Amino acid sequence: MKAFLDEDFLLETAVARELYHEYAKPQPIIDYHCHLSPEQIADNHRFATLTEAWLAGDHYKWRAMRTNGVPEALITGAAPDWDKFRAWAETVPRTLRNPLYHWTHLELRFPFGITGRLLGPETAAEIYERCNRLLASDDFTTQGLLRQFRVLVVCSTDDPADSLEPHRRHADGSRARTKLIPTWRPDKALMLDDLEKWNGWLDRLSAAAGVEISGYSRFMDALEKRHDAFHALGCRASDHGLEHMYASDYGAREVETSFAKARARLPLDAAEIEGLRSALLYEFALMDHARGWVQQFHLGAARNNSTRAMRTLGPDTGYDSIGDFSQARPLVRFLDRLDAAGRLAKTVLYNLNPADNEVFATIAGSFQDGSVPGKIQYGSAWWFLDQLDGMTKQIDALSNLGLLSRFVGMLTDSRSFLSYSRHEYFRRLLCNLLGNEVERGLLPDDRRLLGALVRDVCFGNVREYFGFELE
Numbered sequence: 001m002k003a004f005l006d007e008d009f010l011l012e013t014a015v016a017r018e019l020y021h022e023y024a025k026p027q028p029i030i031d032y033h034c035h036l037s038p039e040q041i042a043d044n045h046r047f048a049t050l051t052e053a054w055l056a057g058d059h060y061k062w063r064a065m066r067t068n069g070v071p072e073a074l075i076t077g078a079a080p081d082w083d084k085f086r087a088w089a090e091t092v093p094r095t096l097r098n099p100l101y102h103w104t105h106l107e108l109r110f111p112f113g114i115t116g117r118l119l120g121p122e123t124a125a126e127i128y129e130r131c132n133r134l135l136a137s138d139d140f141t142t143q144g145l146l147r148q149f150r151v152l153v154v155c156s157t158d159d160p161a162d163s164l165e166p167h168r169r170h171a172d173g174s175r176a177r178t179k180l181i182p183t184w185r186p187d188k189a190l191m192l193d194d195l196e197k198w199n200g201w202l203d204r205l206s207a208a209a210g211v212e213i214s215g216y217s218r219f220m221d222a223l224e225k226r227h228d229a230f231h232a233l234g235c236r237a238s239d240h241g242l243e244h245m246y247a248s249d250y251g252a253r254e255v256e257t258s259f260a261k262a263r264a265r266l267p268l269d270a271a272e273i274e275g276l277r278s279a280l281l282y283e284f285a286l287m288d289h290a291r292g293w294v295q296q297f298h299l300g301a302a303r304n305n306s307t308r309a310m311r312t313l314g315p316d317t318g319y320d321s322i323g324d325f326s327q328a329r330p331l332v333r334f335l336d337r338l339d340a341a342g343r344l345a346k347t348v349l350y351n352l353n354p355a356d357n358e359v360f361a362t363i364a365g366s367f368q369d370g371s372v373p374g375k376i377q378y379g380s381a382w383w384f385l386d387q388l389d390g391m392t393k394q395i396d397a398l399s400n401l402g403l404l405s406r407f408v409g410m411l412t413d414s415r416s417f418l419s420y421s422r423h424e425y426f427r428r429l430l431c432n433l434l435g436n437e438v439e440r441g442l443l444p445d446d447r448r449l450l451g452a453l454v455r456d457v458c459f460g461n462v463r464e465y466f467g468f469e470l471e
Helices: 014-024 038-042 050-054 059-067 081-095 099-109 124-135 142-148 165-173 195-209 216-232 252-263 270-290 307-312 328-340 354-366 388-401 421-439 447-466
Strands: 029-031 151-155 179-181 237-242 294-299 346-351 376-378
Touching (some): 014 447, 029 447, 038 142, 038 165, 038 179, 050 081, 050 124, 059 081, 059 099, 081 099, 081 124, 099 421, 142 151, 165 179, 195 216, 195 252, 216 252, 216 270, 252 270, 270 294, 270 328, 346 354, 354 376, 354 388, 376 388, 388 421
Parallel strands (some): 029 151, 237 294, 294 346, 346 376
C-alpha cells in the first residue's frame, strides 16, 4: 500500500517521478491570474491566525462547511477565529475525495512543514497553534510566503477605476523578490442591468481618469487613459468574467444612444444591452491588441444563484455554479471579427462547463495564425474543474486537439496566499500522465524530450507568452 501524500504523491511510475523531481519541481511560478490582495502584498501583511490566512475569502472551504452543516456564523460571521478553524477542522475528514482534502494537506506540508498528521478534531488545536507560531515569523508574511513558493510574478485582478496605489508602492519601495503587476478587469463596464451601480462605477472611473464622462466617446477616453496607466505599471493582460461572449451586430449611433440612455438611468431593452456590451468588448479587445497585451476570457459561470444568500451576504460568497450557456457561436463571431480586421490579440479561453472542453479547444485552433506559438490558448481547468479529473480532461482535450507543448500551464485564480500548492498538484498530475503513457508505449522514453515539455508547460511558455520583465 502506498503512503498518503508522500514525496511521490500522484507519481505512479519511475518516469513520472523523474519528470516531477528533476524538471517540474525546480521551476518557479508566474501567477498570471489570481485574486490576491494588492494591499496585503504591498504592506507585507502578517496574518494574525491560520483562520485569517486560510479561511477568509475561500469559497471552496465555505461551500464544504455549509454542506457539512456548519452555521454561517462559523463561516463568514463574527465567531472567534479559533471557533471557525475548529469548524473547518471538523469538516476536513468529511471532504474525502474532494480536492480540498488534498489541497489542505499539501498546504500543511508546505510551507508549514506538517507531515504525518491529518487535520481533524483531534489534531486541530495542535496544528492551529503550530501554524500560528510560524505565521508570526517573517517567512510567513505575504511576501515571505510568495518567496517560499518561489513566485516571481503575481498578476492581481483590478478594476479600471482602482487607484493602483498598492502596485506603485510595491514597485517603488519594495525589495521583494515577487513582482506585483495589475490585470485589467473591466467587467463593471457591462453591468447594464443595474444602472444605479453602473453609473456609480462610471463616476469612480471618471475621477480615476480625470475625464468627465458626458457621452460614449468620453467614456472611451477615460478607459484609454486608465488602460495606459495600467500599462505603465507593467500590466500586460486583461481578464473578463462573462456568462458567454457578446458579439451581436451594432452601429455607432445605436451604441451612443444606448450609452446616453444608460447614463441618464433610463432602462435599456435586451437588444440595447447586448449591442452596447458587444461594442465595449470589441473596444477592449482593440486596446489590448494595440498595446500587445494578452486578453483572457473566463466563460460559463452562473453566479450568485441563491437569492437568500445574495440578500444576506452579498455577491461572490460561494453560491455560484457551472452554467449551461451556449458558447460556440458568439465566441467564434467575436474572435473572427477581430481576426478578420488583423487585430486579434493573444487570447486565453477558459470554460467552466466541462461539456465545452472540446468546443473551446477547437475554437482556439481555428484562430492560430503562425505569428506567435500558441497565440490562442485553451486555458487551464478553471474553478470547479480545478481538480484531478477536471485538469486531466482539460489536458486531454488540449493534447488531442492542439499542442500541449505550447500550453501556458497553471494559475491559482485564488484569494489565498497558501494556494500555490495547486501548482504542485498540477505539476504532479502532468508528470504522472506523461509517465503513464511512456509505460504504455504511447510516448517515447526520451527524458530530454519529455523534460523540455514539462519545463515549458510549468514555466517557460508562460514567461515567453506574457513577456513579463523578470529582472
